Amino acid sequence: MRHATEQDFDEIVMKNDKPVLVDFWAPWCAPCKALAPTLDEMAEEYAGEMEIVKVDIEANPGLAERFEVRGIPLLMIVKDGAEAARTFGTLSRSRLDAFVDTHVGAQ
């Protein structure tokens, strides 16, 4: 799973050939930490269909501002260089899977 910064976000996310699930997180965020194992597994499971990229909003406040991140964890799907969907807050694994399935169409 890659980590994007203000410097390489466009290259890694916006110009990616595959859909990207962007995880906006911060080191002090307990729900973000709880979500991490789920995202690790999803990264493997969906490796052929999408990429998961993490953005630490504390280290990259410009990205938080650019995407109007008001709370975390915030998950955003980017397809063809544009935001396709976002969901905020704690989400169960099954709901997250349904969210990805709807917007990425994984098999």
Add this chain to the structure above:
Amino acid sequence: MANIAFHGDPAVKAQALERLRRHIAAGSFVYFPAWEEGKANVIGAVVEADDTPAYAEQLGYPLALAETLPAFVNGFRPQAEAERFAQAWLERTPVGADLSRIVSQLVLDLLANPELAALTERHPEVEDGRRAIMALHQRAMDGDEPDRKAWKVARMAAVAATDKLSETTEHRAGQVVEAAAWPGTMRTVLRDTLNGLGTLELHLALSRIGWTEEDESRVFHIREKAETDGYKAEFSGLDRVLAILDADHSALADQFRLRVELVEKSSARYRAAGWKALEMMENAPLATAQVPA
């Protein structure tokens, strides 16, 4: 040897127990965090890192079981009870036990919960989902592991069925079923299913005493206001909330005391699941090849 307890080697068990006991004796065993400044929870005490996959790999436990272990331990209060369970966990896991079916076995046990079934049975689609997911776990236990597509079909059906439920309690029941719709190899399936059932049971218990989400919100705002204006600042934590409620909202105070009591009691679900897991591991078949002592 994946999912074979202690990889069949008594020395692995002995070393894990020795590390755990050392932390308990030193007073550095904690509920949380897993590993920080020498303090360790049930995982960190053994692997000396915040690394659940390493715990599972080094000791031969299924990852989903290791992921759920801190939740079992957190259900035991005071800490001496948590320490007792943490030691029993290692002591009573038989060296060489085949633990490959334990996660599905535990998820099946949770899905068979009578209170859950009573709720899902009111809605054919949710009940069908519960039964379909139980059947998939049963297949996995029988050695016929369903493929990814079978799990996905069952999961999406369960999510769609839950979405049709508007009543909060029934919706929570649907969420338990959804959470279980993953193979036992998925890291969070057991933890999520257990948490879902624990939340549902607590919700049911609170409903029985008439405690509502509005009451919860009211207490939250009363406490928040006190944080701002410094009211009853001579108290702290729960005592402060109770002092404010006793002074200004006596009826709500009585209800809140009952609510606190029920929240404390709700940890029984986690303790029961922990002991059940241990019992299942004790009864698991032994793998054929063991490392000679």
